[in-house]
Amino acid sequence: MYQTSDIRKGLKVEIDGAPWTVTEFQFVKPGKGCxxxxxxxxxxxxxxxxxxxxxxGETLAPADVxxxxxxxxxxxxxxxxxxxxxxxEQIEIPPTVxxxxxxxxxxxxxCRVLFFxxxxxxxxxxxxxxLQITYCEPGARGNTAQGVSKPATLSTGAEIQVPLFVEQxxxxxxxxxxxxxxxxxxx
Amino acid sequence: MSALDPYALRIRGxxxxxxxxxxxxxxxxxxxxxxxxxxxxxxxxxxxxSSGTMQLRTSPEFALKRVLASGMGRIYEIAPCWRDRExxxxxxxxxxxxxWYRAGASLEDIMEEFTSLVAHLCAALNLHPTSWRRRTxxxxxxxxxxxxxxxxxxxxxxxxxxxxxxxxHRCWVERIEPHLDGSLLVYDWPASQAALARTRHTxxxxxxxxxxxxxxxxxxxxxxxxxxxxxxxxxxxNDHNALRVSGGExxxxxxxxxxxATGKLPRCAGIAVGFERLIAVLCGWDNLHRAQVSP
Numbered sequence: 226m227y228q229t230s231d232i233r234k235g236l237k238v239e240i241d242g243a244p245w246t247v248t249e250f251q252f253v254k255p256g257k258g259c260x261x262x263x264x265x266x267x268x269x270x271x272x273x274x275x276x277x278x279x280x281x282g283e284t285l286a287p288a289d290v291x292x293x294x295x296x297x298x299x300x301x302x303x304x305x306x307x308x309x310x311x312x313x314e315q316i317e318i319p320p321t322v323x324x325x326x327x328x329x330x331x332x333x334x335x336c337r338v339l340f341f342x343x344x345x346x347x348x349x350x351x352x353x354x355x356l357q358i359t360y361c362e363p364g365a366r367g368n369t370a371q372g373v374s375k376p377a378t379l380s381t382g383a384e385i386q387v388p389l390f391v392e393q394x395x396x397x398x399x400x401x402x403x404x405x406x407x408x409x410x411x412x
Numbered sequence: 413m414s415a416l417d418p419y420a421l422r423i424r425g426x427x428x429x430x431x432x433x434x435x436x437x438x439x440x441x442x443x444x445x446x447x448x449x450x451x452x453x454x455x456x457x458x459x460x461x462s463s464g465t466m467q468l469r470t471s472p473e474f475a476l477k478r479v480l481a482s483g484m485g486r487i488y489e490i491a492p493c494w495r496d497r498e499x500x501x502x503x504x505x506x507x508x509x510x511x512w513y514r515a516g517a518s519l520e521d522i523m524e525e526f527t528s529l530v531a532h533l534c535a536a537l538n539l540h541p542t543s544w545r546r547r548t549x550x551x552x553x554x555x556x557x558x559x560x561x562x563x564x565x566x567x568x569x570x571x572x573x574x575x576x577x578x579x580x581h582r583c584w585v586e587r588i589e590p591h592l593d594g595s596l597l598v599y600d601w602p603a604s605q606a607a608l609a610r611t612r613h614t615x616x617x618x619x620x621x622x623x624x625x626x627x628x629x630x631x632x633x634x635x636x637x638x639x640x641x642x643x644x645x646x647x648x649x650n651d652h653n654a655l656r657v658s659g660g661e662x663x664x665x666x667x668x669x670x671x672x673a674t675g676k677l678p679r680c681a682g683i684a685v686g687f688e689r690l691i692a693v694l695c696g697w698d699n700l701h702r703a704q705v706s707p
Contacts, residue, residue: 251500251501252498252499252500252501252502252503253500253585253589254457254498254503255581255584255585255589255631256601256605256624256631256634257455257457257601257605257607258457258577258578258580258581258584258605259456259457259578259581260457260497260498261581261582261585263585263586276586278582278585278586280572280574280578280582281497282659
């Protein structure tokens with residue numbers, strides 16, 4: 226168990242069966258009272274935040290979380306298969322855990338997978354990925370009155386917004402955090 | 413902990429000089445008292461550091477009260493103090509405590525002097541003066557937590573199973589303190605948290621004649637209408653020690669000289685100000701360590 230004096234940014238704790246990480250903390254001591262540590266926590270799975278106050282002497286349960294680098298292998302239609310690059314162990318991650326991230330996955334991509342009590346619960350893709358555009362309107366035709374961008378479909382299935390000059394079949398660099406276009410790349 | 417900040421140290425130096433000038437102008441005598449003492453504290457949640465067979469003071473209060481009882485009427489000290497187990501942006505193990513005591517003064521008188529001193533420091537540091545609002549603990553509890561100080565049970569104040577005082581403090585930290593912006597004088601604390609203050613009966617129940625000054629959410633000063641009853645002080649000391657022992661802590665040594673002095677005190681009031689914290693909050697810094705030289 227962690228003591229209040231162990232509380233640091235990044236400490237991972239289990240509350241009501243879910244893993245949380247400390248994002249902010251402050252030691253507070255009312256004039257004539259015992260000391261407390263005010264914390265702000267982020268849910269490692271949903272990203273939601275929670276404020277909790279711990280009295281000195283109270284304990285926090287460590288969260289059984291582990292983060293591994295895993296390589297994406299293939300999708301069998303039901304689950305996504307990944308391999309641990311160190312142990313070569315293979316696991317399946319259901320689409321519900323991957324969420325939108327699955328739309329940017331390419332084979333052999335190395336991702337960070339978060340495990341809670343041995344189960345994969347979250348995945349973080351490399352920040353940037355280079356993908357080919359499989360479909361978009363030609364530059365001129367997408368040039369509407371307001372438009373400075375146009376939709377483009379990537380080889381992995383994701384649809385992103387690209388500038389008008391970007392043509393079909395070209396390669397682009399995409400920010401996986403918000404699915405935004407970064408730049409064209411030569412392949 | 414932090415790199416030396418000559419700018420902040422100049423500000424602290426200027427504030428110290430301005431404070432001493434204010435005390436001179438108000439006929440206070442500077443009375444340095446020892447840092448090593450027989451008993452470092454009497455409150456349950458203060459943790460004095462040991463120094464050989466003695467302790468390091470957590471406040472100069474005990475010694476200054478002996479001086480007051482000897483017949484001096486207006487005394488002050490800017491005293492290095494030590495408190496174990498207090499760490500963070502707004503706490504330091506060693507810090508400067510400014511305390512002053514005045515015979516014949518009421519809590520109101522001493523708070524008036526405090527606001528006058530803060531105005532004087534603001535002028536010396538070219539800062540905007542602050543205008544103080546006042547509230548009682550009962551008003552704040554009702555306003556922000558919807559409970560009455562007189563009637564609230566521990567369960568009304570906290571979802572945890574804990575003593576009334578711990579529940580009160582959790583409620584204070586979680587539900588009241590985040591709303592304390594600007595400059596605020598908070599009066600009439602629960603009688604169980606009177607420490608060295610006298611108590612009185614009000615419509616909010618029996619309360620301690622104590623005032624805490626809050627600046628932008630930080631407690632910067634604590635004042636007492638001083639207890640002058642030897643027996644009550646001894647009872648509180650024993651109660652606090654029982655609480656400490658039940659929590660696995662050593663009891664605080666009872667300061668017999670303070671007990672004797674307390675019985676001889678005139679009606680008086682006194683105040684303790686965390687000096688570096690006050691300066692840091694007034695200057696808008698995000699910690700008090702800027703105003704210190706790290707050990």
